[in-house]
Amino acid sequence: MHRTRVRVVEDALDANNTIARANRADFDRAGVTVVNLMSAPGAGKTTLLERTLAALGTDVRVAVLEGDVQGTLDADRLAALHVPVTQINTAQGFGGECHLDANMVRSAIPAMPLDDVDLLVIENVGNLVCPAEFRVGEDHRVMVASVTEGEDKPLKYPLMFRACELVLINKVDLLPHLDFDLDRLLYNLDAVHPGVARLLVSARTGEGIPDWCAWLRRALGSGDRRAAATSA
């Protein structure tokens, strides 16, 4: 039974990758750089995005694609910052899935103002397992790991920590109040993804947000070069 399931999953991932490439081609044509932002529930993705949108500067035009099982709580918070926000609810037509997949993102593309946007941030469903398996057509995969989650998470969810190219270590303002060994987290991180970029941030105090914004601006720069290369 379980071998069959593994094959079904592999076929589904093949189909997903095909659709992800179609999404990526659409994003490239529109000149949009796409970041797939992933984390466990409650790691602070939305609060971080609120801070980021305020700090990034008005010359970068941002849109958000919000993924949740149900509800529009995060989308409502971000829409209050006057950025275009599109909501995907996996409970509506997508079987209540615990992650976004390329087909869900594809279904949202007509609703997004891609031609008027430089950066699209896709806030994935809060989950450290399945989102790492499904590419959605993004340029970059970034994860948020909160220090309140413990030092062992890279070892327990290695696929997620390997899938991303930047780890935002969030809620560092709480470090004085936790039995948390930051060196141990970094050691575990390097054990599963040696040398992966990491930034210490606090969405609450703003610590590290300028560095994260600089990372995003560099990502946009490489996106511009890519669009130029495509149109050349």
Add this chain to the structure above:
Amino acid sequence: MHRTRVRVVEDALDANNTIARANRADFDRAGVTVVNLMSAPGAGKTTLLERTLAALGTDVRVAVLEGDVQGTLDADRLAALHVPVTQINTAQGFGGECHLDANMVRSAIPAMPLDDVDLLVIENVGNLVCPAEFRVGEDHRVMVASVTEGEDKPLKYPLMFRACELVLINKVDLLPHLDFDLDRLLYNLDAVHPGVARLLVSARTGEGIPDWCAWLRRALGSGDRRAAATSA
């Protein structure tokens, strides 16, 4: 495509429930009360279990079934407390699933000393979505919600908060250091699961652990009555 997927999921859940009933019958025959413990990654299930095993008293014989995508970190921690611990890794033969299902638990039954145990705690994979969908043969479903995860989680993951009969609100020692409105969490909790039992706990300081142990002892009591009724 997605309608087909929904039907595949429904068929899988039907099969799962059949196997869960078989597990439950085995647990009943052995007179074991089974608690399925669920939470997001890093909410503190394992630390809570360490505290609980120390506090519960030696007259209650406990075993743990540890569910992880991979690795044995939590199992190793709990085995150090001299309780029988059995590990399920979903990455080994179960397609890296983001939850335990009844068939995985069934595969572990021969390895567990059920006849020598009063309470079996199944520590599920850290995830607020799929574990709520899969019964595994448990008597009770309990979830751990950390105050660091924010007040909105019941609204974003309502199936999980509805599936359980007790919510352990953990890490309350951090409340003075968070922008967290406990009343709002409780309000949201009652909005999705009116009146569900809840206990404020801190696995770190031990706050609330006696109440949680008392809850477990009452659960064991009802388990004994069930076993008596079954054998009568």
